[in-house]
Amino acid sequence: MNKVLVLGAGQLARMMELAGTPLNLDVKAFDVRSHKVVQPISPEHEYGDLAQGIANADVITAEFEHVAHDTLAECEQSGKLFPSSNAIKIGGDRRLEKALLESAQAANAKHCFVNNKAEFDAAIEKLSLPIIFKSALEGYDGKGQWRLKDKSDAEAVWLDMAQFLAEAKETQGIVAEQMVPFDREVSLVGVRRKNGDIAVYPLTENHHTQGILSVSVAAPVNEALQKQAGKVFKALTEELNYVGVLAIEFFQVGEQLLVNEIAPRVHNSGHWTQQGADTCQFENHLRAICDLPLGSTALVRPTAMINIIGEDSVANDVLAIPSVTMHWYNKGKRAGRKMGHINVSADNKQELAQRLLAIAELLPKAGFPELHDFAVEYLAKQK
Amino acid sequence: MNKVLVLGAGQLARMMELAGTPLNLDVKAFDVRSHKVVQPISPEHEYGDLAQGIANADVITAEFEHVAHDTLAECEQSGKLFPSSNAIKIGGDRRLEKALLESAQAANAKHCFVNNKAEFDAAIEKLSLPIIFKSALEGYDGKGQWRLKDKSDAEAVWLDMAQFLAEAKETQGIVAEQMVPFDREVSLVGVRRKNGDIAVYPLTENHHTQGILSVSVAAPVNEALQKQAGKVFKALTEELNYVGVLAIEFFQVGEQLLVNEIAPRVHNSGHWTQQGADTCQFENHLRAICDLPLGSTALVRPTAMINIIGEDSVANDVLAIPSVTMHWYNKGKRAGRKMGHINVSADNKQELAQRLLAIAELLPKAGFPELHDFAVEYLAKQK
Structure with a gap:
């Protein structure tokens, strides 16, 4: 059994444990606040400090890019860290990020x-x-x-x-x-294995509210755009000799994609893959860092993800809408905090739009201020 | 957060924890051998004895029907046990089972x-x-x-x-x-909520090897058969005032379904629902016993489940076949023991048959003696 240590013990580590357990991976997480290794879904269980965590792990990865540099150095020294500390740091420093975009010739503002x-x-x-x-x-x-x-x-x-x-x-x-007068924001989540194999998910359309992602929609996309994004993913990950899942956020301006930012990790705009793709981003990240064959990233059916921000419950009736799956993170309620997400799928975009609207009608406007308007607009576009 | 106690700490409790965690359910299990309450996916974590488990739980259920009757009585007394001890016992005593089939007028041998x-x-x-x-x-x-x-x-x-x-x-x-000269064995997995709501999955075709389920296939089915099975499910669960998932194994003889046996729990022939249905059987069981709206049981796409029996690893190349998901149970290797299962999906039955064959070609004949022949025959039937 492969033992995986995740730097950071938040929802991304939690979802890695949920995806890794059926693969017989033992996923633990290093909580950067308590400096303890914990079990992500039951963080009351502790497993020592960072040094013990590193010693016990076969593979180490990160769920966020703002890991202290001495922690990254300690992990990298073990030879078990994927992606590299270099790649992780790029996600945490816009100067390094811009330098990477330039060297990989990725269009950006x-x-x-x-x-x-x-x-x-x-x-x-x-x-x-x-x-x-x-x-x-x-x-x-x-x-x-x-x-x-x-x-x-x-x-x-x-x-x-x-x-x-x-x-x-x-x-x-x-x-x-x-500032770019963009038409919409899209992101590409993809994965690269040590041997250079790459698989990318379909481009996802993202809607932000007050700077926080509120809705992502994955549906069959324009092939030319998908190809353009895939080329950027290949260039960036090859430049970094990257291993694992990486997300790229783009501004779409006409038919051109400009990189906004990159995240060297599983990403909120890829949560829809838990229900909408052949293999979810969490499993594919684990497969890549454990050097297992990548799973297919094909879209199974149109799927949307709605972030639950600052709310710790939703009406039970939401569960009665077909193909709704709840994903709670078991976090204490706090304004502006990502508490969970809802995935919803459908056989086609119009049905998806209808289900989104049905969900929006059950959720409070205060917690989901732009969801209803988004759903109405999205539905109108399908007609 | 709802706290669920499962009687039995095997793979079914484990998969209930995996399905329940995103719903913010806290799933623990009572290990009937050690008499300790444990965390199903990390059974080294103990939470006291049965009495403590009952006191801490909001809802109690069972992953198998051979629970000691005094344990069932102790749970039932708390008012938290779903399904009832009566229903659980029926799965463990063929005399009670036959009596139920007669009183519900369900055709059987x-x-x-x-x-x-x-x-x-x-x-x-x-x-x-x-x-x-x-x-x-x-x-x-x-x-x-x-x-x-x-x-x-x-x-x-x-x-x-x-x-x-x-x-x-x-x-x-x-x-x-x-003994019935049946054409094939099929099963129906369904779920019933306290308020009487019922949802059933599509009929699943099952193949047994030496008395143990080896392959289940779910694909669009004959509507008349599905209706026949659904009527039996309704009759049996209403007779029992059943709450939760229940599985019915049938012999198909021509166009008639004869009940072979019933299992008052999530069932091996429903594992395909983890990838192939809108909502998996584990989540639907938890929804039902927690009195939440049932999830849609619609087939997303044709899906097969292959049991891994007595083997604790398979070739990594299996993971490279599109839409393959591994489900290991983290159990010690033992001949004849269910160690895990593989789910594989496809857009249509022919593609599913091809993927089944590709998997069979990577697995050892000793561990999967009839899988290759099954896949060849299943593929031939699609042509």
């Missing part, structure tokens, strides 16, 4: 780096307004993003940004990006 | 009860040869079944059976059944 006032001014010269400034490393307290629409606001934006940079503990920086 | 020599002789008079004699309660050491094909063997069969009865500790008995 026009951008430049800002570390001081001179570079800030240069960015405004080089890029057209509006510009979005994002901290290179994770922000804090909701800080770390600034939008500049009007040149007259530049001074105020810079002052705030300068203070943010001055207060940063790490070698923080800013990436300035020309 | 001609039969009578045998407790002594006079009744044995009467059975041979009443039923035509060949006759199969089955112990009413579970046999032991593989004993408990006798076939009588030729009247001249009657004396020898009776002597053996008389010794078996004399040695039995419980109030053992024998059911004599006229």
